Amino acid sequence: MLDKVASNIKGVMSKLAGAIFIDKRLIDDICKKLKRALLEADVDIKLINHLLDKIKKKAKEKVKGISKKELLVNLIHNELVRILGKEGYALEFVKGETNYVMMLGLYGSGKTTTISKLAFYYSKRGFKVAALGLDVHRPAAPEQLEQLCQKAKISCFIDKNEKDPLKIWNKFKDELKKFDIVFIDTAGRDAINASLVKEIKILYRNITPQHMILVMAADIGKTAKKQAQEFKKAGRVSGVFVTRMDGTAKGGGVLVSCTEVEAPVLFLGTGEKLQDIETFSPTAFVSRLLGMGDLETLLEKAKTAIEDKDKKKIEKSLEQGKFSLMDMYDQIKAMQKMGPLGKITELIPGLGGMKLPEGLLDVQESKMKRWKFAIDSMTKKEKENPEILTSSRIARISKGSNVPTNEIREMLKQHKLIKGFVGKAKDFDLEKLQKGMASGRGMSELPVDKKTLRKLAKKFKGKLPGM
Numbered sequence: 001m002l003d004k005v006a007s008n009i010k011g012v013m014s015k016l017a018g019a020i021f022i023d024k025r026l027i028d029d030i031c032k033k034l035k036r037a038l039l040e041a042d043v044d045i046k047l048i049n050h051l052l053d054k055i056k057k058k059a060k061e062k063v064k065g066i067s068k069k070e071l072l073v074n075l076i077h078n079e080l081v082r083i084l085g086k087e088g089y090a091l092e093f094v095k096g097e098t099n100y101v102m103m104l105g106l107y108g109s110g111k112t113t114t115i116s117k118l119a120f121y122y123s124k125r126g127f128k129v130a131a132l133g134l135d136v137h138r139p140a141a142p143e144q145l146e147q148l149c150q151k152a153k154i155s156c157f158i159d160k161n162e163k164d165p166l167k168i169w170n171k172f173k174d175e176l177k178k179f180d181i182v183f184i185d186t187a188g189r190d191a192i193n194a195s196l197v198k199e200i201k202i203l204y205r206n207i208t209p210q211h212m213i214l215v216m217a218a219d220i221g222k223t224a225k226k227q228a229q230e231f232k233k234a235g236r237v238s239g240v241f242v243t244r245m246d247g248t249a250k251g252g253g254v255l256v257s258c259t260e261v262e263a264p265v266l267f268l269g270t271g272e273k274l275q276d277i278e279t280f281s282p283t284a285f286v287s288r289l290l291g292m293g294d295l296e297t298l299l300e301k302a303k304t305a306i307e308d309k310d311k312k313k314i315e316k317s318l319e320q321g322k323f324s325l326m327d328m329y330d331q332i333k334a335m336q337k338m339g340p341l342g343k344i345t346e347l348i349p350g351l352g353g354m355k356l357p358e359g360l361l362d363v364q365e366s367k368m369k370r371w372k373f374a375i376d377s378m379t380k381k382e383k384e385n386p387e388i389l390t391s392s393r394i395a396r397i398s399k400g401s402n403v404p405t406n407e408i409r410e411m412l413k414q415h416k417l418i419k420g421f422v423g424k425a426k427d428f429d430l431e432k433l434q435k436g437m438a439s440g441r442g443m444s445e446l447p448v449d450k451k452t453l454r455k456l457a458k459k460f461k462g463k464l465p466g467m
């Protein structure tokens with residue numbers, strides 16, 4: 001169902017959830033892709049633009065890091081739910097009397113098939129169900145209904161020779177009183193016209209059904225809006241059954257259109273078989289469309305990857321101007337725990353959303369083990385201030401830990417690089433830096449002194465050691 005659209009939207013959402021930091025470029029990219037996906041789903045451009053405006057506005061709000069992502073993910077979720085309609089619509093049936101449900105729709109929209117699905121659905125839920133064939137226009141319509149009902153084991157009332165639907169109704173109406181629900185098949189047309197509306201009006205007045213359900217195929221897209229408006233002229237429509245959701249990307253257009261004209265979508269048809277029916281809930285639908293379960297896990301994982309205890313510890317040592325080899329080790333370990341999320345540096349204390357050079361924290365696990373051996377061979381003082389390590393001490397540590405000296409030096413170099421970064425990151429406003437760079441104003445407005453920035457920029461330009 002809307003498979004391609006769903007996977008495109010999911011892609012956009014995980015990009016948002018997994019982004020290192022939220023900047024204008026990311027938001028623009030996300031909006032562009034979201035727009036493309038929704039256009040493909042045949043959602044009205046006005047609605048799309050409205051949604052994108054809201055996202056852009058929200059993105060400008062001053063909320064940092066992970067909470068901003070949550071905010072945006074929730075915003076997109078809620079807005080999509082809103083354009084897909086209100087929650088809680090369902091067909092209600094009166095107990096102790098016969099409930100008539102009249103199906104409306106153009107030729108080929110799926111009325112007859114849908115009757116068998118609904119009849120099957122409600123018979124499985126304990127209702128005594130029957131079908132009545134009042135489609136007198138299509139020659140083979142009664143037979144089709146009969147066959148489908150046989151498959152679903154549903155009582156079926158048809159008259160293959162009668163051409164007046166009211167006469168058929170009058171013929172069977174007493175017999176139908178022993179059922180809880182009677183689904184009534186009606187005739188369609190190629191396009192909605194006055195004769196169709198008139199025919200339905202007459203049936204509506206005579207039968208006074210508890211419900212009328214409009215059946216529309218998903219591939220008609222946003223033209224559903226007009227169709228629903230026209231059909232509503234024939235009588236009170238309880239809701240819409242959207243068929244063929246399995247075969248098109250345009251289903252979004254139908255769903256949104258129905259909300260716009262206040263014709264709630266009740267069910268989706270997702271195939272030709274009896275069982276291919278789903279109840280429609282905007283929230284559940286959007287959650288599935290966005291891969292909400294995955295997104296929540298992603299956000300949750302990002303939050304819990306670093307335990308508060310460790311976070312506080314590292315933050316404290318950073319505050320005191322310290323960043324020991326063990327701190328670095330712990331950080332890299334924490335990032336490895338996050339897997340591909342390791343790139344979310346804003347979660348790492350001290351890095352606060354700094355854009356680190358690609359791969360700075362990607363250290364192979366086997367190498368991490370050797371680093372740990374080397375660190376374990378150091379004195380406490382050396383671990384805290386590795387700058388004091390002399391060549392002869394490095395050689396000793398290499399012997400003691402069985403880690404080659406070049407790997408120890410590489411680790412020390414990496415530590416120095418990250419420490420330089422971390423030390424400056426605490427009061428570093430990334431957005432300001434990017435704005436400054438983009439506007440060509442340079443870095444004069446930054447809380448970091450120019451010399452340090454130049455040094456950092458130089459350091460990170462080339463390929464970093466150990467990657």
Ligand SMILES: Nc1nc2c(ncn2[C@@H]2O[C@H](COP(=O)(O)OP(=O)(O)O)[C@@H](O)[C@H]2O)c(=O)[nH]1
Nearest residue numbers: 107108109110111112113243244269270271272
């Ligand atoms: N793939 C798919 N086909 C459907 C679905 N619902 C109906 N159809 C097919 O659409 C065609 C027209 O259905 P039918 O019930 O005869 O439409 P009617 O003219 O409105 O009564 C048939 O071939 C059905 O099998 C659906 O949810 N998915």
Ligand SMILES: [Mg+2]
Nearest residue numbers: 111112135141
């Ligand atoms: Mg039919």
